[in-house]
Amino acid sequence: MTVCVVGGGPAGMMAAIEAAGYNDKVMLFEQNEKLGKKLFLTGKGRCNLTNACSVEELFANIATNRKFLFSAFYGFDNSETIRFFNDRGLETKVERGLRVFPVSDHSSDVIKILRRELERKNVEVYLNTKVTKLLTDEISGSISGVIIKHDNKTKQITADKVIMATGGMSYPLTGSDGSGFGLVEALGIEVKTCEPSLVPFTCNDKDITCMQGLTLKNVGLCVSKDDKMLYSGFGELLFTHFGISGPLVLTASTCIRQSDYRKGLKAFIDLKSALSFEELDRRILRDFEESRNKNFSNSLNKLLPAKMITAVIKKTGIPADKKVNSITKEERNILCRILKSFEIKIDGNRGFDEAIITRGGVGVSDIVPSTMESRKIKGLFFAGEMIDTDALTGGFNLQIAWSTGHLAGRSR
Numbered sequence: 357m358t359v360c361v362v363g364g365g366p367a368g369m370m371a372a373i374e375a376a377g378y379n380d381k382v383m384l385f386e387q388n389e390k391l392g393k394k395l396f397l398t399g400k401g402r403c404n405l406t407n408a409c410s411v412e413e414l415f416a417n418i419a420t421n422r423k424f425l426f427s428a429f430y431g432f433d434n435s436e437t438i439r440f441f442n443d444r445g446l447e448t449k450v451e452r453g454l455r456v457f458p459v460s461d462h463s464s465d466v467i468k469i470l471r472r473e474l475e476r477k478n479v480e481v482y483l484n485t486k487v488t489k490l491l492t493d494e495i496s497g498s499i500s501g502v503i504i505k506h507d508n509k510t511k512q513i514t515a516d517k518v519i520m521a522t523g524g525m526s527y528p529l530t531g532s533d534g535s536g537f538g539l540v541e542a543l544g545i546e547v548k549t550c551e552p553s554l555v556p557f558t559c560n561d562k563d564i565t566c567m568q569g570l571t572l573k574n575v576g577l578c579v580s581k582d583d584k585m586l587y588s589g590f591g592e593l594l595f596t597h598f599g600i601s602g603p604l605v606l607t608a609s610t611c612i613r614q615s616d617y618r619k620g621l622k623a624f625i626d627l628k629s630a631l632s633f634e635e636l637d638r639r640i641l642r643d644f645e646e647s648r649n650k651n652f653s654n655s656l657n658k659l660l661p662a663k664m665i666t667a668v669i670k671k672t673g674i675p676a677d678k679k680v681n682s683i684t685k686e687e688r689n690i691l692c693r694i695l696k697s698f699e700i701k702i703d704g705n706r707g708f709d710e711a712i713i714t715r716g717g718v719g720v721s722d723i724v725p726s727t728m729e730s731r732k733i734k735g736l737f738f739a740g741e742m743i744d745t746d747a748l749t750g751g752f753n754l755q756i757a758w759s760t761g762h763l764a765g766r767s768r
């Protein structure tokens with residue numbers, strides 16, 4: 357059997373390695389000059405290759421189309437991923453949140469293992485080679501090959517099986533430019549609208565953007581649209597020159613559709629999540645006691661990071677130079693409310709250029725979950741981010757790539 361794998365990212369490499377285990381002739385086509393360009397960037401260059409959680413937790417961290425991944429995960433789960441790399445000489449370590457990294461802290465070592473395995477399994481790797489068309493047999497309708505473009509020359513390759521692993525649309529400079537979606541759409545396969553996800557929020561408010569560089573740990577975050585709660589969580593948030601980012605914001609973005617980024621989308625930060633409203637009020641009273649004769653603006657430095665004080669004061673409407681001893685109970689209430697629910701108007705996100713993943717892709721109803729084969733075109737398989745399934749941060753998106761790649765590779 358001749359197998360063509362389209363895309364040399366984690367899903368494509370895993371699929372090719374697995375397919376080659378069945379004595380098939382396997383060809384892997386990658387349009388970049390090297391394999392795993394995005395994989396190299398993962399985990400800030402350290403590659404959070406999976407998560408050492410239980411299988412239940414693995415499923416719980418899938419944001420879209422969890423059930424679709426049952427066969428893929430049960431066939432090759434996170435412990436299999438760790439074993440796969442350990443057995444081939446990559447030592448791994450487990451960090452905060454059970455995130456798994458190579459001991460070396462180098463994503464390049466993960467890529468090295470995969471490249472070596474491709475070589476050992478005699479996979480033919482074609483770099484700088486873009487697949488420009490998928491071919492089907494006129495009579496049976498099943499897949500019959502691909503057309504590739506290399507050095508401005510096109511060539512037809514005959515194949516019995518084609519695995520599409522061309523990724524999503526985020527970080528397009530890494531090669532994930534969405535071109536694979538066009539190839540499958542041309543065969544009548546449905547592609548669900550692609551949207552950036554795990555993506556920072558933008559906010560066109562100087563009072564917010566001037567806090568750039570400030571990190572808030574252990575804060576609560578709610579995101580709502582027209583008073584409907586879309587997300588509520590707890591963690592770390594970062595102010596940037598364009599708005600807000602950090603793990604909490606990226607997670608929140610998985611609950612927001614592109615159409616929500618219009619008027620009325622708001623984030624509320626609970627700056628004092630460990631304290632109830634009443635406890636916070638008592639705490640402020642104590643602070644105010646100590647600063648009775650100071651200006652309001654000079655009384656908040658124990659309560660807030662310096663970069664936030666001006667923005668909070670502005671929101672309270674209390675004059676910055678008002679003496680603390682003349683602040684009324686009502687004014688203190690307003691301050692408490694703002695600290696428990698600091699409002700930020702969100703006007704958009706940073707788009708595919710800065711999104712960690714793409715939501716959307718080949719519809720799961722068009723794919724057989726136990727094989728990853730297309731229901732419409734026999735011999736056509738899918739793996740990785742190009743499928744309409746995605747997960748939270750923590751190594752789960754790469755686990756989707758390994759698991760679906762492994763299943764697509766071994767399915768006949």
Ligand SMILES: Cc1cc2nc3c(=O)[nH]c(=O)nc-3n(C[C@H](O)[C@H](O)[C@H](O)COP(=O)(O)OP(=O)(O)OC[C@H]3O[C@@H](n4cnc5c(N)ncnc54)[C@H](O)[C@@H]3O)c2cc1C
Binds near residue numbers: 365755
């Ligand atoms: C900055 C960043 C950090 C991340 N960190 C993590 C992390 O630490 N842990 C985690 O789990 N996930 C992480 N992710 C997500 C993870 O990288 C992706 O989910 C994963 O790379 C998807 O793998 P894939 O093989 O499906 O697609 P990709 O990695 O996108 O690979 C697809 C490949 O297909 C090639 N291709 C596309 N079209 C064609 C064509 N027509 N012909 C030939 N080749 C083609 C592309 O050039 C590309 O190399 C991160 C993502 C980003 C952007």
